[in-house]
Amino acid sequence: MSEQGTKKSDGLSRRDFLRLMGAAGTGLAFAPFIPFGNYMPNPTSSTLEKVRVILPDGTQANVNTFPLNFSEVITYPSTGDSALDAEAFRKWQFIRLPEELGGSKNDVSAFRGFSMICLHLWCLWKYWPDEGRKRGECPCHGSMYDPSTGTAFRGPASVQAPPSNTLPKINFEKDSDGFLWILPPTWGVNDNGVIGYGRFIK
DSSP states (O other), rough: OOOOOOOSSSSHHHHHHHHHHHHHHHHHHGGGSSSSGSSOOOOOOGGGEEEEOOOSSBOOOOTTTSSEEEEEEEEESSOOOHHHHOOOGGEEEEEOOOOOGTTTTGGGGEEEEEBBBOOTOOOBBEEEOOOOTEEEEOOOOOOEOOOOOOBEEEEEGGSOOTTTTBBEEEEEEOTSSEEEOOOOOBBBBBTOOOTTTOOOOO
């Protein structure tokens, strides 16, 4: 028998590779129907308190200075540990709405805070303020979100059943100097939502 005939293969055989690809494809096909949000690292509401809206430059957001039709990425809840605070499940799009959607109001109704985890397959979406766009959009599969409600109106997230079509949110409060604060959320689909899973709109 030749040396080549007695040698065992070090890699996957073609049959094993096809089986692996079939299993992966099946998993991806059913992924949107599994309530993964129930198993995500959502923080417990009992440990949360009212905190400042801190922008990436370290300043506190203020209704008098934050621009219309603009967004920043904020971290909530912040731990002070740079590695933990870099987790995607702590990232939120903090948006001041465009004028036509109420952004010129000098109160908290001009602002939105939505989890950046896309409800389709958990890519990170962002807010596009450009004329004609003014929407949240996921770069992976094209899901688009209404900046007023956080509800998907196009793409794969839009065809998912509630609550998995509307982004979790955080609520704000303004103090007498115009500074914005994050109110303690209640994590649940009937309240602020579940990160990575969604929320019902009341």
